[in-house]
Amino acid sequence: MNLQLPKGLAFALRNVFRHRVRSAATLAAISMGVAGLILAGGFVQDIFIQLGEAVIHSQSGHIQIVRKGYREGRTRSPESYLIDQPEQLKQKLTDQPGVQLVLSRLGFTGMINNGKRDLGIIGEGVEPSAEAQVGTYMRYIEGRALADADSDGIVLGQGVAKSLGLKAGDRVNLVISLALGAVNTLDFEVVGVFQSFSKDFDARAVRIPLSAARNLMDNSSAHVMVVLLNRTADTDPVIASLRNKLDSDRFETASWRELSDFYDKTLQLYETQFGVLRFIILLMVLLSVANSVNMTLFERTREFGTMLALGDRPGKVFQLIMTESLLLGLLGAAVGMSLGCIAAWIISAIGIPMPPPPNANIGYTAFIRLVPLEVLTAGGIGFVATCLAAVMPARRVSRMQVVDALRQGA
Structure with a gap:
């Protein structure tokens, strides 16, 4: 039994591999962004874990029970x-x-x-x-x-x-x-x-x-x-x-997080910083992919004009462009997650010497912790960013007049 891809998907896949240079540039932007998110997220996750363990194993233990x-x-x-x-x-x-x-x-x-x-x-x-x-x-x-x-x-x-x-x-x-x-x-x-x-x-x-x-x-x-x-x-x-x-009338029970106000404040600080970093990486991926998609579509304007002249509806052109972007996003996210995980393993094997955090005495060696949810989230962000970056260019090209599209590049 021969399995065949749907016609539209097979056509989009051929187009992705037909424009190798532009596709490679787009994939590089997506994969680097995804890998960057994985490394940044894993680094911050390690800070949270090591900071918590330092609080637990130097002062508080996990839980403390005292008289009310x-x-x-x-x-x-x-x-x-x-x-x-x-x-x-x-x-x-x-x-x-x-x-x-x-x-x-x-x-x-x-x-x-x-x-x-x-x-x-x-x-x-x-x-x-x-x-x-x-x-x-x-x-x-x-x-x-x-x-x-x-x-x-x-x-x-x-x-x-x-x-x-x-x-x-x-x-x-x-x-x-x-x-x-x-x-x-x-x-x-x-x-x-x-x-x-x-x-x-x-x-x-x-x-x-x-x-x-x-x-x-x-x-x-x-x-x-x-x-x-x-x-x-x-x-x-x-x-x-x-x-x-x-x-409860005699005893109070508190966790290490409740006992360490410093930990929660540090956690909020790093979460804010990582949120800004995530936004910057997302913006970079969006701009890079949008630029690459725009250049690709500009070079292929006559191709899309020919499709419209042969009777294809604008919606089909839009669908084709978005399908190509979807494939690039999936492939870029997969490559980026692989690169991010490999880089995390290499960096963790070496370690990152870190100075003491604010108000602390002891420095430590940081690692990149791979959390499955964070890895999948980074891949999802890269995929969504690619799709979003393609919407406006695809919409513009699909709505061009046939004559203008055929004249482009002539």
Whole structure:
């Protein structure tokens, strides 16, 4: 059984390959535009993913559970928002599908003293071994991370260490005020200086073992339960499930995006920039294709005049031109998607060294992430742009007077 293309489609396809130079120019414009959209979209997508992972694995974890009102009242009376018996809540959270790890943090504010001067700090008591699994984006520029055996160890943010001139091995004092006005102090040895994703965090942050924080604050509770998931993509369904299971009158549950205002603002900035870039590429494809189509149709005006003189209706001429453009758009989109994917794989294999984002400490290596929907969208934009670029020229040619069309180029 022989399969044959419809007559009009076969005729349009022959015309596409008959005008090789013009068709090649049009295909180049479409494919470069589509490839550019894929590369730009994949680059921005990688920024979103890496920025999110940096926030998760340097500070927040995927989900945090606190006592209701803690975030608003922690600076005034943190002792009013303690989670009693945190181990029971931890077990309940660990049993939730998709949860990899749950850890406790006990927050405090106070002063750190190096023997010469004081600095106000925001501190956390953490579980060292569990925190090491969460803080994979935390980089130690001096010394090391806390270990479970460090009963009197402390790690400092880079800004804290710089302000007080501290380094690994130095001794410091932490001074905090307790609920009833009493003052408590403990002596610590600096075991490491870290860089997290945020400069602001590093300028005030210190961390000590959870056992030392409980001793310093004279309680056995926690302020925050941090949940680390197996996959970041599971954040929304897991947090929805936890909100249904936990007493909303006692606990507040927040995702990493809700905890990071900086991430959402950066996301909006890059989405706006990419929207402008997408518009510019679309405009370039439209102008390039329109110019190529106009030149092609100008050279073929007598051909179309002959068709009209032989009795073909203007609608058929218009249909032929649009069919040719449709074929060019499909072929250009396919070539562009192939080129974009190949270029993305090559660039990702090499990597793109990037400086730290605004208000951040740590640079990173960017890649081009191929998201199927983004690739198809880029191809669709190239195809639609080609069809739109051909409408006006096709309309103009199909409505020419036969005599004017036959005279063209004579």
